[in-house]
Amino acid sequence: MTNTQLTPGVAPARLRDEDYQDNFADKAPPLDTHAAAVAADRCYFCHDAPCITACPTAIDIPLFIREIATGAPVAAARTIFTQNVLGGMCARVCPTEMLCEEACVREVAEGRPVEIGRLQRYATDTLMMRGDHPFTRAPETGRRVAVVGAGPAGLACAHRLAMKGHEVRLFDARPKPGGLNEYGIAAYKTVNDFAQAEVAWLMGIGGITVENGKALGRDISLDALREGYDAVFLAIGLGGVNALRTEGEEKSHVQDAVDFIAHLRQAEDLSKIPVGRDVVVIGGGMTAVDAAVQSKLLGAETVTMVYRRGRANMSASGREQQHAASKGVRIITGAAPLRIFGEGAVEAVEFAYTNETEAGLELTDKTFKLKADQVFKAIGQVLDGAPQGLTLSGRKIAVTGPGRTSLDGVWAGGDCAAGGDDLTVTAVAEGRDAAEDIDAMLTGTEERAHG
Amino acid sequence: MADLSCDFVGIKSPNPFWLASAPPTDKEYNVRRAFEAGWGGVVWKTLGEDGPPVVNVNGPRYGAIWGADRRLLGLNNIELITDRPLEVNLREIKTVKRDYPDRAMVVSLMVPCEEEAWKAILARVEETGADGVELNFGCPHGMSERGMGSAVGQVPDYVEMVTRWCKANTRMPVIVKLTPNITDIRLASRAAHKGGADAVSLINTINSITGVDLDQMAPEPTIDGKGTHGGYCGPAVKPIALNMVAEIARDPETAGLPISGIGGVTTWKDAAEFMALGAGNVQVCTAVMTYGFKIVQEMISGLSQWMDDKGHAQVSDLVGRAVPNVTDWQYLNLNYVTKARIDQAACIKCGRCFAACEDTSHQAITMSPERVFEVQDDECVACNLCVNVCPVEDCITMERLAAGQTDPRTGQTVSDDYANWTTHPNNPGTCAAE
Ligand SMILES: Cc1cc2nc3c(=O)[nH]c(=O)nc-3n(C[C@H](O)[C@H](O)[C@H](O)COP(=O)(O)OP(=O)(O)OC[C@H]3O[C@@H](n4cnc5c(N)ncnc54)[C@H](O)[C@@H]3O)c2cc1C
Ligand SMILES: Cc1cc2nc3c(=O)[nH]c(=O)nc-3n(C[C@H](O)[C@H](O)[C@H](O)COP(=O)(O)O)c2cc1C
Ligand code: SF4
Ligand code: SF4
Ligand code: SF4
Numbered sequence: 031m032t033n034t035q036l037t038p039g040v041a042p043a044r045l046r047d048e049d050y051q052d053n054f055a056d057k058a059p060p061l062d063t064h065a066a067a068v069a070a071d072r073c074y075f076c077h078d079a080p081c082i083t084a085c086p087t088a089i090d091i092p093l094f095i096r097e098i099a100t101g102a103p104v105a106a107a108r109t110i111f112t113q114n115v116l117g118g119m120c121a122r123v124c125p126t127e128m129l130c131e132e133a134c135v136r137e138v139a140e141g142r143p144v145e146i147g148r149l150q151r152y153a154t155d156t157l158m159m160r161g162d163h164p165f166t167r168a169p170e171t172g173r174r175v176a177v178v179g180a181g182p183a184g185l186a187c188a189h190r191l192a193m194k195g196h197e198v199r200l201f202d203a204r205p206k207p208g209g210l211n212e213y214g215i216a217a218y219k220t221v222n223d224f225a226q227a228e229v230a231w232l233m234g235i236g237g238i239t240v241e242n243g244k245a246l247g248r249d250i251s252l253d254a255l256r257e258g259y260d261a262v263f264l265a266i267g268l269g270g271v272n273a274l275r276t277e278g279e280e281k282s283h284v285q286d287a288v289d290f291i292a293h294l295r296q297a298e299d300l301s302k303i304p305v306g307r308d309v310v311v312i313g314g315g316m317t318a319v320d321a322a323v324q325s326k327l328l329g330a331e332t333v334t335m336v337y338r339r340g341r342a343n344m345s346a347s348g349r350e351q352q353h354a355a356s357k358g359v360r361i362i363t364g365a366a367p368l369r370i371f372g373e374g375a376v377e378a379v380e381f382a383y384t385n386e387t388e389a390g391l392e393l394t395d396k397t398f399k400l401k402a403d404q405v406f407k408a409i410g411q412v413l414d415g416a417p418q419g420l421t422l423s424g425r426k427i428a429v430t431g432p433g434r435t436s437l438d439g440v441w442a443g444g445d446c447a448a449g450g451d452d453l454t455v456t457a458v459a460e461g462r463d464a465a466e467d468i469d470a471m472l473t474g475t476e477e478r479a480h481g
Numbered sequence: 482m483a484d485l486s487c488d489f490v491g492i493k494s495p496n497p498f499w500l501a502s503a504p505p506t507d508k509e510y511n512v513r514r515a516f517e518a519g520w521g522g523v524v525w526k527t528l529g530e531d532g533p534p535v536v537n538v539n540g541p542r543y544g545a546i547w548g549a550d551r552r553l554l555g556l557n558n559i560e561l562i563t564d565r566p567l568e569v570n571l572r573e574i575k576t577v578k579r580d581y582p583d584r585a586m587v588v589s590l591m592v593p594c595e596e597e598a599w600k601a602i603l604a605r606v607e608e609t610g611a612d613g614v615e616l617n618f619g620c621p622h623g624m625s626e627r628g629m630g631s632a633v634g635q636v637p638d639y640v641e642m643v644t645r646w647c648k649a650n651t652r653m654p655v656i657v658k659l660t661p662n663i664t665d666i667r668l669a670s671r672a673a674h675k676g677g678a679d680a681v682s683l684i685n686t687i688n689s690i691t692g693v694d695l696d697q698m699a700p701e702p703t704i705d706g707k708g709t710h711g712g713y714c715g716p717a718v719k720p721i722a723l724n725m726v727a728e729i730a731r732d733p734e735t736a737g738l739p740i741s742g743i744g745g746v747t748t749w750k751d752a753a754e755f756m757a758l759g760a761g762n763v764q765v766c767t768a769v770m771t772y773g774f775k776i777v778q779e780m781i782s783g784l785s786q787w788m789d790d791k792g793h794a795q796v797s798d799l800v801g802r803a804v805p806n807v808t809d810w811q812y813l814n815l816n817y818v819t820k821a822r823i824d825q826a827a828c829i830k831c832g833r834c835f836a837a838c839e840d841t842s843h844q845a846i847t848m849s850p851e852r853v854f855e856v857q858d859d860e861c862v863a864c865n866l867c868v869n870v871c872p873v874e875d876c877i878t879m880e881r882l883a884a885g886q887t888d889p890r891t892g893q894t895v896s897d898d899y900a901n902w903t904t905h906p907n908n909p910g911t912c913a914a915e
Binding site: 067068069070074075076077078079080099135136137139310 | 549833835836
């Protein structure tokens with residue numbers, strides 16, 4: 031610890047080693063066998079359960095919880111993985127409070143849902159810890175599919191295709207597979223290098239070749255892929271970020287939150303990551319919360335998140351907001367940045383309170399200034415470098431049904447495709463469903479529906 | 482404040498809560514502490530005849546079944562009668578009774594089926610100043626293989642014979658403890674009655690295997706790879722015990738025979754239920770083995786609070802109150818027509834009632850796309866299954882159709898006349914139908 035929380039400017043090593051360890055420890059430690067049995071016993075085994083409908087991958091929740099309750103967690107994990115092969119990651123990162131647990135009848139009745147996410151983690155951890163892969167691959171079909179992007183959507187698609195006996199080549203621009211599981215999700219949600227462990231486990235199906243450092247548009251072209259493969263699945267996520275367009279944006283220590291997070295996720299030693307004494311995060315989504323919380327955990331003295339609309343519009347869930355508040359992050363809503371001050375490096379940000387009107391958001395003349403030596407922009411990610419020829423819907427790739435794009439033989443899913451929330455679990459569902467559709471096309475059970 | 486004191490076959494105790502003959506009453510140390518905690522009486526752990534004591538296994542004695550949070554629901558044991566010398570037990574009984582004259586001290590006995598053996602031990606028990614004896618005709622394991630315990634209790638003639646010997650050889654009240662491992666409990670109680678028993682106590686434990694160790698492929702508890710049936714007790718056996726107590730209480734042949742109720746008594750409410758079905762007091766074993774002696778405080782406060790609320794001044798006011806309402810199926814009122822009613826405001830939409838009724842009952846509940854569950858009176862047979870599976874208390878209730886209403890299921894007008902199977906036209910034995 032060479033610096034303290036009060037050291038001015040942007041500095042590393044503000045905390046003691048053990049503080050970093052505590053701060054970045056597992057956010058929701060796993061249930062032990064007894065706690066899992068007790069938690070599982072709370073499930074009513076609902077008929078046509080509403081929690082299943084609320085899960086984007088439609089995991090048979092009452093069934094897997096009953097399997098846990100009866101002492102068969104490995105069977106429970108199979109139930110989960112059959113629907114969602116990234117059930118391990120989803121158990122850690124799903125905002126369950128707006129998905130399955132929100133729909134749980136016990137949430138509705140008592141405000142205390144069955145702990146579906148933690149139970150899912152208990153089951154999937156149990157199976158994955160044994161190291162075996164629960165599925166076997168169908169006989170090889172001789173068909174080849176290219177999957178671009180090894181995030182949750184690409185991984186889920188590749189796995190399902192491989193399972194069906196197809197040969198999959200998985201390209202990713204980054205040096206490691208996993209997508210935002212590896213470069214985005216908050217560190218305390220996925221400790222012990224879980225993202226890489228999960229990818230390695232998933233590859234146990236066989237039939238998937240991963241090529242990292244291969245970018246579509248740079249090293250490979252869509253035309254070549256369409257030429258060389260029987261089908262293509264695009265799962266390139268959202269590589270770009272929205273511009274802030276605020277005066278002073280170019281000053282140093284004003285950076286994109288996603289870059290900061292990616293850097294943090296790859297750090298060998300957290301004490302080497304510099305962080306401001308006074309940090310300001312602009313935005314109201316999961317990325318903003320994660321940047322704010324992790325800045326605080328790295329030792330920033332004050333962290334303030336500023337969102338331009340009201341709390342209800344924030345895409346970060348209530349639970350996420352509470353988590354941020356509990357870590358000491360101050361959240362200001364209804365204010366937008368006017369200008370960024372500083373000599374070379376940022377020193378302060380001026381905001382104006384906003385008014386929501388029919389015409390849109392208006393700035394008022396009530397302003398305030400926040401001291402800042404580091405500013406993170408987290409106002410949304412956008413699709414970057416979509417291949418030519420694909421029809422877009424808004425700023426994403428247009429798809430119909432299970433991810434069919436406007437191009438024959440090309441599917442898309444996950445964050446880069448239009449529709450669905452930008453969540454890990456949604457990406458998995460879309461990848462899986464596209465794989466099923468591709469398989470149906472390749473094996474002739476589905477006539478070629480487009481093109 | 483209700484008066485909880487009890488006089489059971491002349492044995493007085495400050496409350497109706499006795500400890501059953503078992504490990505809690507195995508020695509002076511335990512019994513003193515039990516009395517200090519407030520227990521009204523004890524039945525001392527069963528004594529055997531003089532000579533080298535029996536030995537117990539040196540591996541596990543207990544098996545169990547649990548609810549989700551390891552709540553102990555049923556216990557199984559393969560313990561034998563006391564494994565301490567007779568002399569020591571008798572000495573301790575004497576000192577404890579001397580120090581606690583207001584508490585009931587009953588001594589449980591089990592000796593071979595010979596009059597001399599019983600005569601000999603009864604004389605020695607009398608010397609201790611104990612208030613009475615309980616004949617253990619119930620122990621279902623180990624001792625029964627040696628012709629004692631339930632081996633006696635299962636043969637009514639032996640029950641009667643041994644009871645008669647005891648009555649002939651002691652001035653102390655004789656309580657006969659019955660085994661539930663018998664088809665008709667009344668045969669045993671009648672035999673005890675004929676032999677002159679002052680009371681019966683029941684139930685002793687039920688033959689059981691609590692589980693199978695699927696790795697060792699052996700019953701639990703497992704001793705060096707083998708297991709044997711044990712005796713089952715605890716909350717799980719209460720319904721069986723209640724029925725047996727009621728059967729005896731309403732048997733005209735044993736009318737008025739005092740009963741000490743045993744089997745799964747865990748709370749004051751359990752005790753009140755046993756007493757309502759005719760037990761003059763209750764005995765407790767597993768609950769104390771699970772939670773310790775202190776639970777008697779809850780039993781005392783709970784029972785007296787309830788008695789105050791209901792206006793029962795003394796325990797005898799409640800004993801047997803529910804017995805007249807225990808009847809045979811054939812006398813149940815077939816004109817009592819009810820329908821399930823779902824309180825939509827309380828419903829949490831789990832759909833368990835739907836699954837139960839749809840899959841296993843009478844397809845009388847409908848489910849709308851919005852998950853609204855409704856009972857169809859024209860199909861509901863009033864089985865009560867939905868009430869029992871609904872996780873929300875009082876969400877589904879059974880409501881009686883008033884006289885004059887039409888039961889949409891049968892199309893018949895509900896009558897408030899009482900009519901049972903004995904007079905029903907479908908009953909082949911009905912005279913009225915001819
Ligand atoms: C900071 C942050 C925190 C988040 N936290 C959560 C959370 O807690 N819970 C939750 O459910 N969701 C969370 N999300 C959202 C979630 O991570 C995404 O919805 C999900 O990862 C989308 O999966 P994907 O496969 O579509 O894309 P990504 O995970 O983004 O993966 C896309 C992959 O494609 C690769 N790629 C991109 N362009 C190319 C190219 N041209 N050629 C080759 N490869 C390319 C990328 O390298 C990347 O590996 C978070 C997002 C962020 C940014
Ligand atoms: C470990 C154990 C030992 C027992 N030993 C005796 C005994 O020696 N004599 C006897 O009459 N009953 C014995 N019983 C039976 C109990 O007295 C009682 O009848 C039975 O446990 C049911 O009551 P409960 O459900 O309150 O436990 C024993 C029970 C247990 C659990
Ligand atoms: S809604 Fe809740 S209680 Fe019902 S099955 Fe799902 S987890 Fe269980
Ligand atoms: S009482 Fe029985 S038949 Fe009637 S609705 Fe309930 S489960 Fe169905
Ligand atoms: S079981 Fe009870 S709570 Fe569940 S749907 Fe039926 S009435 Fe509602």
